[in-house]
Amino acid sequence: MPRFYNLPEMPFFFHLITVIAIALPAQLGYTFVFGRGKILHFGPIGVSTVAAYGTFLTLNATGSFLLGLCAGVLMALAFSLLFAWLSFRLDSDGLGIMSIAVYLALFAVVLNWTSLTRGALGLPRIPRVPFADSAMSFALLTTGACVLWTLFFLWLDRTKLARQVSALAEGEWHAKALGISRAGAHIAAFVILGLTLASDNFFYAQYYHLLHPSDYYFPAFVSLLMITVAGKPGSTPGAIIATILLSLLKEGLRFLPFPSAVLGPLRLMLFGIILLAAVWIQRDTLFPKKRTI
Amino acid sequence: MKRSLALLSLTALALTACQPAGGGTIKIGYIGPLTGDAASYGVDTLNGVKMKIEEINAAGGINGRQIEIVAEDGKCTGSEAASAAQKLVNVDKVIAIVGGQCSGETLAAAPIAEEGKVVIVSPVSSSPDVTKAGDYVFRDYPSDALKTKAMAKYFAEEKITKVAMISENTDFASAFRASLKENLPADAVVFDEVVEPGTKDFRTLMTRLKNVKFDTFFPNAQSDATMAAMMQQFRDQGMKQPAISHDIADSVTLAKLAPEAVEGMWVINVPTSGQGTSFETDFTAKYGAAQATIAFAAHAYDAAGVIAEALKAGATDGTAIKDWLYNMKEYKGVVGAFSFDRNGDVVGVPYGLKQFQKGVIRQVKGISVD
Numbered sequence: 001m002p003r004f005y006n007l008p009e010m011p012f013f014f015h016l017i018t019v020i021a022i023a024l025p026a027q028l029g030y031t032f033v034f035g036r037g038k039i040l041h042f043g044p045i046g047v048s049t050v051a052a053y054g055t056f057l058t059l060n061a062t063g064s065f066l067l068g069l070c071a072g073v074l075m076a077l078a079f080s081l082l083f084a085w086l087s088f089r090l091d092s093d094g095l096g097i098m099s100i101a102v103y104l105a106l107f108a109v110v111l112n113w114t115s116l117t118r119g120a121l122g123l124p125r126i127p128r129v130p131f132a133d134s135a136m137s138f139a140l141l142t143t144g145a146c147v148l149w150t151l152f153f154l155w156l157d158r159t160k161l162a163r164q165v166s167a168l169a170e171g172e173w174h175a176k177a178l179g180i181s182r183a184g185a186h187i188a189a190f191v192i193l194g195l196t197l198a199s200d201n202f203f204y205a206q207y208y209h210l211l212h213p214s215d216y217y218f219p220a221f222v223s224l225l226m227i228t229v230a231g232k233p234g235s236t237p238g239a240i241i242a243t244i245l246l247s248l249l250k251e252g253l254r255f256l257p258f259p260s261a262v263l264g265p266l267r268l269m270l271f272g273i274i275l276l277a278a279v280w281i282q283r284d285t286l287f288p289k290k291r292t293i
Numbered sequence: 294m295k296r297s298l299a300l301l302s303l304t305a306l307a308l309t310a311c312q313p314a315g316g317g318t319i320k321i322g323y324i325g326p327l328t329g330d331a332a333s334y335g336v337d338t339l340n341g342v343k344m345k346i347e348e349i350n351a352a353g354g355i356n357g358r359q360i361e362i363v364a365e366d367g368k369c370t371g372s373e374a375a376s377a378a379q380k381l382v383n384v385d386k387v388i389a390i391v392g393g394q395c396s397g398e399t400l401a402a403a404p405i406a407e408e409g410k411v412v413i414v415s416p417v418s419s420s421p422d423v424t425k426a427g428d429y430v431f432r433d434y435p436s437d438a439l440k441t442k443a444m445a446k447y448f449a450e451e452k453i454t455k456v457a458m459i460s461e462n463t464d465f466a467s468a469f470r471a472s473l474k475e476n477l478p479a480d481a482v483v484f485d486e487v488v489e490p491g492t493k494d495f496r497t498l499m500t501r502l503k504n505v506k507f508d509t510f511f512p513n514a515q516s517d518a519t520m521a522a523m524m525q526q527f528r529d530q531g532m533k534q535p536a537i538s539h540d541i542a543d544s545v546t547l548a549k550l551a552p553e554a555v556e557g558m559w560v561i562n563v564p565t566s567g568q569g570t571s572f573e574t575d576f577t578a579k580y581g582a583a584q585a586t587i588a589f590a591a592h593a594y595d596a597a598g599v600i601a602e603a604l605k606a607g608a609t610d611g612t613a614i615k616d617w618l619y620n621m622k623e624y625k626g627v628v629g630a631f632s633f634d635r636n637g638d639v640v641g642v643p644y645g646l647k648q649f650q651k652g653v654i655r656q657v658k659g660i661s662v663d
Contacts, residue, residue: 011383011409015376111462112487120467120490122371124400124422135383135408209404210371212397212464254365254380265328267366 014139020247021139021146022203027243028153028236029196030224033189035233036162038169040096043083045221046103047194049110049213051076052201056123056211057116065129073198079106080194084187103218111213122212126205142203149196153236161188166234230278242278249274318361319354321346321600322381322411324392324402326369330516333546333584334394338416339364340580341593342391345601355604367393371401378402382409389414389600389614391593396420397464403427410611412618414600416592419540420468424636429615431637433599433628434592435563435644437465437472440539443644443660444561445476447537453508457484457534459498459523460513461491469539470513483507490515493522499530510536517541517585521550528554535559544585548652555649564645564656566628567591588628595626 026044033039055072059065083102087095110117117123132141156162164185167175172182205211231242253267323342325335346360354360363385365377374393381387382405389412393399399418403426406413415423415432424436448456456477460470467487474482484505486498502510510532512523520541527536537559547555567573567587576583576590583590602624603617623630623641631641644660 012379015379015383019376108489111489114467114471120462120464121420121422122397122464125425208371208375208401210375210397210401212371212401214370214397214464215372251376251380254377268328 011135014135016248016251018135018139018142018203018207019251020244021142022200022207023247024146024240024243025149025196026193026200027224027227027231027239028149029193031228031231031234031236031239032153032156032162032165033193034225035228035231035235035239036169037165037186037189038092038233039087039186039189040092041083041087041099041190041193042096042221042225043079043099043103043106044193044197044224045216045218046099046106047076047079047083048197048201048220049103049106049216050079051194051198052205052211052216053110053117055198055202056126056205059126060123069198069202072202073195076194076198076201077191080190080197081187084183084190087186087190088183103221107213107216110216117213120213122210122214123205124210126209126211128206128209138203138207142207145199145203149199150236150240156192157236161185165189226275226279229282230275232282246275246278318359319604320361320363320385320387321597322378322385322387322390322392323362323364324367324374324377324381324390324398325364325394325417326398327364327366329368330518331369331395333517333544334417334589335366335369337583337585337587337589338391338394338593340576340583341416341590342597344576344579344590345594345597349601355601360601363387367395367398367402369395369398371397374398375401375405378405382406382411387411388604388611391416391596391600393418394589395465396423396468399423399430399432400426403430406430406611410615412600412603412611412614414596414618416596417589420464421472422468424638426637428637429611431599431618431633431639433596433626433631433639433642435639435642437469437539440561440644441469441472441476444473444537444539447561447646447660448477448481448509454478454481455483455507456481456509456511457502457505457507458482458511458513459484459486459488459495459502461489461515461519462487463490463515465541466513466515473511492519495523495526496530499526499532502527503530503532507534510534512536512538512542514538514541517544517546517550520544521547521554524554524558525551537561543588543647543654545583545654546585548649548654552652556651558649560647560649560654561644561660562647563588563592563628563642564659565647565654567594570627572627591627595624595628595631598626599624 030044033041051072054075055068058071059068086098090098111119132138164180167180168182168185227242227246231238250271253270258266323339325338326332327335346362350359367374367377381390391414393402394417396418399415407427407429413430417434418432419434419437421436421438460466484502510527512520514520540562542560543562565588573587603614606617608614608617618633621632623632628642631639634640645656646658646660647654647656
């Protein structure tokens with residue numbers, strides 16, 4: 001039966017805004033590390049996992065959001081530094097494999113240390129910060145944080161650090177000859193990514209009132225990677241546009257008037273095809289082209 | 294590239310800016326896993342809801358108004374279920390929701406429903422955490438906290454003192470393991486191993502298990518496929534001890550995956566409501582055989598049924614439906630006569646001891662829990 005359509009209600013817009021605002025900073029952070037730096041860091045979801053559990057276990061124990069945020073940031077920083085250390089000790093492909101191994105180890109700890117994390121049960125009834133308990137106030141809060149992060153990354157794109165990270169991606173030995181420190185640039189890049197992950201995860205579980213390990217399975221990383229590629233690796237505006245559009249598309253596909261029996265599978269297939277098409281279009285930008293004279 | 298981007302933008306914005314208009318129908322939402330490993334539960338429960346609503350509509354609807362189902366895929370995850378709940382509550386403006394099915398879905402959808410004052414009735418969620426999910430959250434499927442009591446009672450009656458358990462590390466199986474251990478004597482579980490979700494190779498564990506003295510094997514899996522692999526490899530090692538399990542084993546698919554291994558296996562679960570009744574006949578005629586169990590369809594059918602009863606009684610919004618459900622004396626549905634306690638948990642649904650007999654799951658006797 002044909003349907004008629006009109007504009008959605010505000011709370012759903014707040015939901016869309018919140019979903020995008022929560023996802024975007026980490027997407028920008030990963031675009032900086034993987035897209036611009038071509039660093040095969042496959043462990044950001046591991047950092048997210050420890051940041052999220054650090055935050056909300058501390059919150060549950062102390063009742064303080066500030067302490068929870070500090071704990072999450074500290075956890076994210078500690079493991080970001082670990083990944084950075086690995087990145088300047090390993091070749092690119094070696095880092096890729098090692099970062100997956102570290103992620104799996106972190107995830108295994110979270111999933112199996114049941115006396116602390118409740119394991120596969122997750123942490124239900126996560127409260128929101130008292131001043132942002134409604135859909136609108138939470139959307140405003142996450143949007144505010146997202147805008148600050150976005151401005152930071154737009155500024156970062158024009159800094160010496162961004163040029164150093166790009167130079168290291170294009171030719172490490174050439175960059176080194178110019179006096180660029182791989183260790184310094186990588187530490188800065190990983191720390192920035194870690195802070196965005198801590199920020200995202202501070203909001204994510206609050207929004208859903210639930211911290212569940214199933215949200216930190218490896219496919220979550222695949223989405224992060226695909227959106228980075230779809231937005232043109234290394235491009236901050238591209239990552240912003242790709243995150244917004246793909247998030248809207250994912251939610252928007254719910255509105256297609258399919259029969260309920262085929263709704264779920266068809267929605268996922270369509271999203272997969274569109275994502276593949278976006279990645280295919282950007283395939284040549286995945287790795288830097290060798291410069292020729 | 295720019296054209297592709299523009300096209301993608303337009304598609305995304307157009308899709309998101311659309312919402313179905315209600316018209317004169319009453320909308321009831323549905324959230325469940327329509328894709329992924331748990332899709333068989335989702336398909337059965339959605340069909341159960343559809344069947345009830347079609348019957349009501351065929352009989353003239355409620356106070357002359359037809360009911361429309363708006364189904365959303367929760368994919369058995371919290372974030373997807375939360376997005377689905379946002380759409381159902383804030384865009385579709387449903388009056389109530391049947392769902393989620395997986396407990397993670399229900400827990401994530403609950404705060405959104407609570408904020409929007411929309412009642413949720415879950416037909417399958419069994420996690421003890423759902424009990425405290427909120428005032429607007431109900432379920433007509435009992436909590437695992439109660440089911441493990443039934444299981445412990447059965448073990449005591451049958452003088453089963455040594456239990457060997459292998460658990461998949463998922464929310465359902467972990468909650469069940471913890472709850473069962475709470476209800477058994479401290480030294481009852483003599484073998485207690487946890488495996489990663491989706492594990493299919495248990496040969497090393499089975500080799501170790503062979504050297505342990507135990508009375509019964511408890512395969513504690515989250516999916517048919519994992520349960521089948523556990524049972525197959527348990528029997529492959531030549532172990533003859535009886536095996537007993539829960540909801541996941543109460544699946545006809547298991548008899549297809551590992552027919553010889555599960556033969557004789559015991560199951561403690563809610564009764565296979567609807568089995569062998571006109572409900573199953575009608576259901577099968579409309580949608581084919583249940584993919585997991587007809588009981589899931591029956592619980593979903595009744596979940597839609599209690600919401601419809603509240604609407605018939607004059608409830609016109611979520612708060613009125615909630616109040617009506619808390620005060621409901623008894624609803625006679627396919628799963629039996631039941632009501633809800635002050636937490637929204639079902640009261641009155643009993644348990645049954647079942648067994649795989651020649652490829653069919655048959656109820657052997659009922660088990661009451663005080």
